[in-house]
Amino acid sequence: MFDSIKNKDTFVHNVNPVTKIIAAAALFVIVVFTHNPNTLLYFVCIMAILLFTLSGIQWRYLCILLGVILVSGLLSSTYMILYGKGDTTLFKLGIIHVTEESFIRGIHITMRGVILSLFGALVIFTLKITDVFYALMIHFKIKSKYAYSFMAAINMIPLIFSEYVQLRRARKVRAPLIDKKRISGFKGLRMTIVTLMSQSIRRAYRLGIAMESKGFSDNQRTYYRQTTFSFNDIFFVITILIALLISSYLGINYPIFNTSDAR
Amino acid sequence: MLVKNKAIRLMVFNMTDINIENLKLKFPETEQLLFSNINISVKKGEKVLLVGPSGSGKSTLLNVMGGLIPKVIHTPVKADYLDIPNASSYVFQDPDAQFTMPTVEEELAFILENQRIAPSLMNNMMTNALKRIGLDVPLDLSINQLSGGMKQKLSVAAALLQEPDTLFLDEPTSMLDDDSAKNLWETILSIWSDLTVVIVEHRVEYIWDKVDRVILMNDDGEIILDKDPKFVLSHHVDLLNEYGVWHPMSWNQAPQFVQSNKDGAPLLEIRDMKIDRRGIDILYIDHLHIRSRQWLTLEGPNGAGKSSFLSALMKLIPHQGQIIYKNKLVKKTKDIIGDVYPVFQNPELQFITHRVYDEIYINMEHRYDENLAKQKTEDILKMFSLEHSAHLNPLELSTGQKRRLSVATALGGIPDLLLLDEPTFGLDQKNTFFMLELFDELVKAGTTIIMITHDVNIQTRYPSRRLEILDGMILEKDTHNVR
Numbered sequence: 090m091f092d093s094i095k096n097k098d099t100f101v102h103n104v105n106p107v108t109k110i111i112a113a114a115a116l117f118v119i120v121v122f123t124h125n126p127n128t129l130l131y132f133v134c135i136m137a138i139l140l141f142t143l144s145g146i147q148w149r150y151l152c153i154l155l156g157v158i159l160v161s162g163l164l165s166s167t168y169m170i171l172y173g174k175g176d177t178t179l180f181k182l183g184i185i186h187v188t189e190e191s192f193i194r195g196i197h198i199t200m201r202g203v204i205l206s207l208f209g210a211l212v213i214f215t216l217k218i219t220d221v222f223y224a225l226m227i228h229f230k231i232k233s234k235y236a237y238s239f240m241a242a243i244n245m246i247p248l249i250f251s252e253y254v255q256l257r258r259a260r261k262v263r264a265p266l267i268d269k270k271r272i273s274g275f276k277g278l279r280m281t282i283v284t285l286m287s288q289s290i291r292r293a294y295r296l297g298i299a300m301e302s303k304g305f306s307d308n309q310r311t312y313y314r315q316t317t318f319s320f321n322d323i324f325f326v327i328t329i330l331i332a333l334l335i336s337s338y339l340g341i342n343y344p345i346f347n348t349s350d351a352r
Numbered sequence: 353m354l355v356k357n358k359a360i361r362l363m364v365f366n367m368t369d370i371n372i373e374n375l376k377l378k379f380p381e382t383e384q385l386l387f388s389n390i391n392i393s394v395k396k397g398e399k400v401l402l403v404g405p406s407g408s409g410k411s412t413l414l415n416v417m418g419g420l421i422p423k424v425i426h427t428p429v430k431a432d433y434l435d436i437p438n439a440s441s442y443v444f445q446d447p448d449a450q451f452t453m454p455t456v457e458e459e460l461a462f463i464l465e466n467q468r469i470a471p472s473l474m475n476n477m478m479t480n481a482l483k484r485i486g487l488d489v490p491l492d493l494s495i496n497q498l499s500g501g502m503k504q505k506l507s508v509a510a511a512l513l514q515e516p517d518t519l520f521l522d523e524p525t526s527m528l529d530d531d532s533a534k535n536l537w538e539t540i541l542s543i544w545s546d547l548t549v550v551i552v553e554h555r556v557e558y559i560w561d562k563v564d565r566v567i568l569m570n571d572d573g574e575i576i577l578d579k580d581p582k583f584v585l586s587h588h589v590d591l592l593n594e595y596g597v598w599h600p601m602s603w604n605q606a607p608q609f610v611q612s613n614k615d616g617a618p619l620l621e622i623r624d625m626k627i628d629r630r631g632i633d634i635l636y637i638d639h640l641h642i643r644s645r646q647w648l649t650l651e652g653p654n655g656a657g658k659s660s661f662l663s664a665l666m667k668l669i670p671h672q673g674q675i676i677y678k679n680k681l682v683k684k685t686k687d688i689i690g691d692v693y694p695v696f697q698n699p700e701l702q703f704i705t706h707r708v709y710d711e712i713y714i715n716m717e718h719r720y721d722e723n724l725a726k727q728k729t730e731d732i733l734k735m736f737s738l739e740h741s742a743h744l745n746p747l748e749l750s751t752g753q754k755r756r757l758s759v760a761t762a763l764g765g766i767p768d769l770l771l772l773d774e775p776t777f778g779l780d781q782k783n784t785f786f787m788l789e790l791f792d793e794l795v796k797a798g799t800t801i802i803m804i805t806h807d808v809n810i811q812t813r814y815p816s817r818r819l820e821i822l823d824g825m826i827l828e829k830d831t832h833n834v835r
Contacts, residue, residue, distance in 0.1 A: 092494065219458055237462070241452045247496065248448055252701055258668045259702040265689040266764055267714040272704055280704055287747050288700060292449045299450035301424040302442045304466035304514060311468050313461035 091214055097145045100321050101215040106224040108322040109212045112329060116208055119333065120201050126193055126351045128340030129200040135332045136207040144214040158206045162199040170195035197351035218243055224316045234307045241296055245289060252288055256281060369518055369548040370394040370417050373433040377409075377416065380427070386412060386573045396517070399549045401559065401581070403597045404569030405780065406750045410552040411522055413569070417550055418442060418520045437518040437548065441511035445523035447503035456482075456498075456506060457491035463513045481509040485539050499654060501532025505539055518548040525555050526778050529654055529806040534558055554780060560585075560600045570595060596782025603809045607785050609792040611816060616644030619769060619800055620665075624673035627657060627664050635661060637673070637826050640819075644768065647795045648802045649811050651829065652821035658804045659697065661821065662771045665802075666694050693767040697774050699758035703746040708738055711746055711757060715764025736760045737786075752783040759787065770794065772803040776810065788814060 123129055141151055172184070173191020180187040222236040264272055272280070341349070375390040386409050394400050394417075402410045415421040418440045422429050444450045453459040460478040469477070478491060487505045489498070498506065504524055511519060521540070525533035537558040540549075551559065560566070566584045568577035568591060577588055584592070585601065592599045618641060625637040635657040642648065650658050664671040667685040675682040682688050696702050705711050712732050716725035733739045736756045741749060746757055755775065762770055775791075776784045788810070791801055795816075805811060811818060818829035 219454060237452055240454070244451065244454055244495075252698075255696060255698060255701040258663070258666075259696055260704060261668065261685055262666060262689065262694055263702070263704060263761070265686055266718070267704075268718060271710075271714050277704075280706065283706065284700065284703070284747065292446070295444065295446055295449035296452070298420060298424055299442070299444055300452055302418070302420055302444075303452075303463050303510065305452075305462070306466070309468060310465045311471055313458070313465055313471050313474050315471065 091146060094147050094150050095145050095214075096147055099143045099145050099215070100324060101143045101211065102145065102217075103319065103321045104215070104325045105316055105318050105322050106216055106221045107228050107316075108318065108325060109216065112326060113205075113208060113212060116329065117205060120204050123201075123337075124197075124351055125337070125340050125349045126197045126200065126346045127344040127349065128337045129197060129204065130345055131336035131339040132332065133200050133203050133207070135336055136204050136211075139328070139332065140207050140211045140214075144211050146214050154210060155207075158203055158210075162202045162206070165202060166195035166199040169198060193346055193348060194351050220314065220316060223312060223314045227312060227316055232307060233310055237300070237305065241300070242293075245292060245296075248292070249285060249289055252285060253281070256284060367395055368393050368435070369396045369398070369437050370550070371433055371435040372417065372431055374431055375416065375434070376430040377412065377421070377427060388573070390573070390575060392417075392567070392575065392578075394548060394550060396548055397546065398565065399544065399563040400551065400565045400567060401556065401563040402550065402552045402567050402569065403554075403556065403592070403599075405571055405595045405597065405782075406752060408569040408571055408595075409573040410569055412573075414520050414522055414550060414552050418518070437516075439514070439516050440518040440520060441514040441516040442520045442522060443504065443507045443511050443524045445526045447500045447507070447527060450507055451495050451503070454494055454496070455491075456489055456493050456495060459495060459506065460510060460513060463510055467514070477513060481513050484512060484543060485509045486542075499532065500528050501536055504528060504532075504536050508536075508540060508543070512543065516547065518550070519544065521549065521551045521553065523552055523554060525553065530808060531806075532654070554598055554778070556598055557600050568592065568595065568597065593781070596780045598781045602781050603813075606809070606813065607789050607792070609814070615646060615816075616798065616800075618642075619644040619678065621676040622665075622673065623676070625664065625675070626672040627660050627669070629657075629660065633824060635821060635824050635826070637661075640826060642769075642800060642802070644800050645795060645798060646800045646817055647791065647815045648800070648817045648819055649815040650802055650804045650819050650821065651806070651811060656821040657824070658821055659773055661826075662694055662773060662802070662804065665771060666692065690765065691767060692769040692771065693762040694771040695758050695762055695773065695775060697777070699754040700747060702758050702761065706745050707742070708744050708746050708749065708757060709733070709742040711761055712764075715761060719765065732760050732763055752779050755779060756783065756786075759790070766794065766797060766799060768798070769800045769802070772801065774804050774806070776805065776807060 120129070120132075123132075137155065140155075141148060144151065170187055170192050172186065173188060173194055175188025175190030177189040178186065179189055179192060219240060222231075222240050225231040226233055226236045260272060260277075270276070371393040373391050375387050375392075376385060377387040378385045390413065392413070402414065404410050412421065415425060416429060416434075417436055419436050420442070421427050451459050453462050457478060460481065461474050464474045464477060475491075482489070485505050485508050487502060487509060489502070495503065495506070507524070524540070525536055528536060533555055541559075541562060551563070553559065560581050563581055565578060566581045567575055568584075568588075570576050577584065577591060579588070585599065589599065589601060593605065620642040622637050622640040625635070625640075626633060627635045650661065652658055660669060663669045665675060666688070667675075667682060677688050677691070680687070703711055705714060709729065713725060713729045716728050719725070720728060730739065733742055736759075738753060738757060738760065741753060746754065749757060755778070759772070759775060776787050779787065791803070792814070795801055812831075815831060818831055820827045820829050
């Protein structure tokens with residue numbers, strides 16, 4: 090999916106999607122129950138390093154992504170920072186009251202979000218969509234009917250996008266020749282949606298027939314891709330565990346904030 | 353008596369692959385029967401070509417023969433006998449609507465998985481299938497990166513993996529340019545010797561003399577001709593023409609126009625135009641002059657940048673250099689709208705109302721009072737034979753009708769310059785000739801036409817000037833007029 094911005098494959102690409110999904114769930118729990126902001130700060134740094142080294146994506150795209158994650162993380166915590174409770178006032182203006190405690194609490198929340206976003210990005214960048222569905226079919230016994238329909242649907246998204254671009258161009262060309270009321274506002278939106286939907290529905294119908302003509306059914310089938318677990322999965326889990334241990338060691342011994350509990 | 357009859361049937365059954373007697377079929381949403389009494393049989397190993405006007409039910413009949421109807425498409429079917437092959441596979445027309453998976457290997461594996469083949473055998477089978485059709489691509493290549501022609505070849509490979517006795521081809525080349533179509537047919541011819549093959553196809557020049565039978569259907573879903581191709585050509589060309597079906601001699605009776613040699617005033621000038629696609633230069637034009645009353649074709653291989661050139665002319669995509677239209681520098685799309693009108697390749701994506709009538713009317717309501725606008729709209733609808741479809745949603749029209757309508761929208765006012773991206777693509781003989789006549793009339797009335805076309809017959813017959821994009825440059829070609 091990200092082939093155009095990918096530099097290389099790393100061992101994470103070969104990790105079973107199931108491992109990644111379980112790791113993500115576990116990490117969520119761990120991060121939520123980590124109350125030491127120092128540990129989280131170090132973990133953010135290590136996660137960023139992991140993303141840059143293991144995702145195989147070109148760095149300039151990762152930098153943009155990192156920027157977006159940080160900014161949206163900070164924005165989401167401004168409420169907590171600006172109106173939080175606390176004793177040590179840093180800044181006060183009208184109803185805005187920034188205290189040291191609220192500031193740290195806000196940053197703490199941000200970091201939780203950032204860690205999960207970074208890990209999520211690593212997982213998504215290294216995930217082949219087909220592998221996910223193969224894994225779901227093989228390990229979680231998802232019906233092949235649903236798995237393949239999803240895969241086929243995902244293939245169609247770029248087509249819908251390119252049709253939208255064409256539609257916009259055609260509109261731009263015809264718009265000056267006709268009354269604005271014909272294409273502005275709700276009418277225009279409805280027309281766009283109806284056109285794109287009808288194209289997609291027609292294509293999906295044809296594809297459905299093509300799939301069945303190729304012998305697809307909900308019966309027993311074999312699987313070309315064998316998604317097994319390998320040493321890569323163990324490496325992956327160990328890497329995350331080490332990252333956690335290092336950050337909690339650094340967080341305890343070399344604190345940056347002068348508190349060890351953000352609550 | 354009955355027993356004897358059965359025995360004969362069994363004998364016939366052994367030699368025939370398909371045997372359908374007295375087939376009746378009705379789509380649930382319509383009143384009329386599509387087929388009221390169809391009889392058709394195809395012998396083992398026979399190659400059959402089905403032709404007919406659009407709406408005649410060729411594809412539907414193909415789907416009955418292959419068992420898709422009623423098994424997959426739930427349409428009620430009645431027949432006295434319905435013997436259809438057990439092992440059959442299909443190649444469909446739309447390269448973008450027949451692949452489930454993102455890569456070549458996963459798509460081919462999908463078919464093998466359906467047959468419950470052991471995964472260890474798959475790789476070998478896939479490589480062999482690709483080799484058989486001469487598609488030399490890495491297995492892990494993304495299907496998106498294949499050209500239309502290669503996608504259709506992949507479809508053939510996929511069909512072969514189903515190990516069919518019978519191959520059904522539903523307009524496999526209708527979305528391909530000439531070269532790819534020819535290439536695809538060569539591929540199919542190279543693998544079909546042991547197979548029974550039933551083909552629905554508009555583009556028949558490459559296979560007419562290769563098939564055993566040509567079957568013509570009419571607008572009422574009846575088989576009106578079923579003979580060998582040579583006989584059809586020597587005795588029934590008039591029937592083919594009547595139904596507007598392409599045949600190898602079609603172009604002999606193509607419309608011929610008297611060309612006026614007088615070029616008009618300078619219309620368009622392009623200087624130092626450079627177009628790039630994701631950072632890679634695809635086209636550079638040093639200098640190009642176009643005068644009015646010219647009919648130009650724009651030729652060149654797929655992906656050469658023909659459509660990009662038209663888009664750049666309309667200022668729809670960024671480019672370097674200058675476009676000067678009637679001595680004025682064009683800065684924005686708005687500057688030339690109305691004078692220059694493009695008709696894009698996908699008519700569906702150019703419609704902006706939900707009624708055929710409105711598509712034309714909205715161009716008129718601005719410029720004329722209501723009665724006159726209505727009158728003009730009806731005139732244009734009549735001119736394009738769309739008056740009976742005026743109440744429909746444009747998306748409900750047939751391919752030919754859609755394309756006619758997309759050109760009709762250009763005639764709100766007669767534009768000075770009409771840009772056409774493959775305006776005859778996928779049209780039957782009748783519609784193609786209609787379009788060509790229309791273009792000639794427009795040129796004579798003072799419009800300049802630049803049309804992208806891959807059709808050699810059009811390229812060599814009609815344009816007053818031919819341009820070709822090759823290796824990022826635009827070249828003048830000789831106009832060999834065979835008229």
